[in-house]
Amino acid sequence: MEIEALKKKWDVNPITFKNRRKLHAVHSQSYAPAVLNNSNEIDWDKYYDAIELALSIAFSNPEEAVEGLTDAEIDGLGQTVIQHYLNIEKKANGGVG
Numbered sequence: 001m002e003i004e005a006l007k008k009k010w011d012v013n014p015i016t017f018k019n020r021r022k023l024h025a026v027h028s029q030s031y032a033p034a035v036l037n038n039s040n041e042i043d044w045d046k047y048y049d050a051i052e053l054a055l056s057i058a059f060s061n062p063e064e065a066v067e068g069l070t071d072a073e074i075d076g077l078g079q080t081v082i083q084h085y086l087n088i089e090k091k092a093n094g095g096v097g
Helices: 017-037 044-058 071-086
Strands: 002-005 008-011
Touching: 002 071, 017 044, 017 071, 044 071
Parallel strands: none
Antiparallel strands: 002 008
């Protein structure tokens, strides 16, 4: 399957149900403090765990796939992969879901 990120197309592996649920759980945990505390607080460790998990699912060799990218670009690619795998779309009001 193909996604578009960083002004190029990337071939990514399809995601299994089991991996999708695992990715959803880790990604949701990164935003749990914000929900529980009604704040903008993010668990950054969980957020980066979700990005790394998404990239490890998307690419057979993630290190090779992101070679030459900056850390910010890797994060952007990882976030795009997460949005693609979890079907997250921005709403007109700025929310997601």
